[in-house]
Amino acid sequence: MFSPYYAWARRRGPADPEHHCALNVALYGERARRWAMTERGRGAIAREPARFEIGPSSLAWNGRELAIEINEVSVPWPLPLRGKVRVVPTAINQVALTLDAEGRHRWQPIAPCCRVSVDFDHPDLHWRGDGYFDINHGDAPLERDFQSWQWSRAATRTGTVISYDTVARDGADATIALHVDPSAQLDCIAPFAATPLRKTRWRIDRSARADTDAPVRVVSTLEDAPFYARSHLAARILGEDVAVMHESLSLDRFQRPIVQAMLPFRMPRW
Known part of the structure; x- marks a missing residue:
């Protein structure tokens, strides 16, 4: 949905989204920091009910786990990015929520609670931990x-807590606050208090929701782009000190011509 090539194609008329597919892989950390998001056309994809291939990479579901085979080349430095990611949900959530008043946009936290294993050959990287899929x-x-x-999303002792704040062009802003337990029982909860955070280097606004009795802290800014930021936060949610994955998106910035012109440097097309 952030493809500049897809945006350019839509300006000429109806465009086929299957002609604009990519697997985005982002690794962060001291041992390896790599990014790949190579777009491919319809001739490079293959789709089956439980498998989706994008060039040399693929995603496959066997009824118990999602296996992601990654064989990409990173940018801006052309380094190999090869490995496997396995996502094992504790349960599947079947409920999709609408994000706008007209019902044109939907969001579904499919596996809010899951275990993830990461095994990369290039770079040599292995990890096991808590995960999320939507x-x-x-x-x-x-x-x-x-x-x-x-x-934002945080794993707590009782499940996953998600906060989602949208600013709509028609003024129908929305706030969604959810608690999802390991059985995928989805409960709407009262929104937490919003805390302003420091802006990114690209001057993207950030704010996060958490308990009011402890500060929200930016541990690290993992992705700092002209229209998007991904951050690792520390906060207290439901009385528990937790690590929070957070994203900020400015669609006003995204649609600026200069930003669209910059995107191919991070998202080449083969």
Whole structure:
């Protein structure tokens, strides 16, 4: 949905999204920091009910786990990025939530609670831990209906807590606050207090929701782009000190011509 090539194609008329597919891989850390998001056309994809191939990479579901085979080349430095990621949900959530008043945009936390194993050959990297898997889908470009959003997810002792704040162009802003337990029982909860955070180097606004009795701290900014930021936060949620994955998205920034012109440097097309 952030493909500049897809955006350019849509300006000429209806465009086929299957002609604009990519697997985005981002590794952060002292041992390895790599990024790949190579777009490929319809001739490089293959789709089956439980398998999706994008060039040399693939995603496959066997009824118990999602296996992601990664065989990409990173940018801006052309380094190999090869490995396997396995996502094992404790349960599957079947409920999709609408993000806008017209129902054009939907979000579904498919596996809010899951275990993840990461095994890379290039770079040599292995990890086991807690994970999360969701999807966004819709019937209109995001930038048409939204100005921005803030999203965060934290794993607690009782499940996953998610906060989702959208700023809509029609003024129908929305806040979603969810607690999802390991059985995928989804409960709407009262939104936590919003805390402003320091802006990124690209001057993207950030804010996060958490308990009011402890400060929210930016541990690290993992991704700092002209229209998007991914951050690791420390906060207290439901009385528990937790690590928070957070993203800020400015769709006003995304649709600026200069930003669109910069995107191919991070997202080549083969």
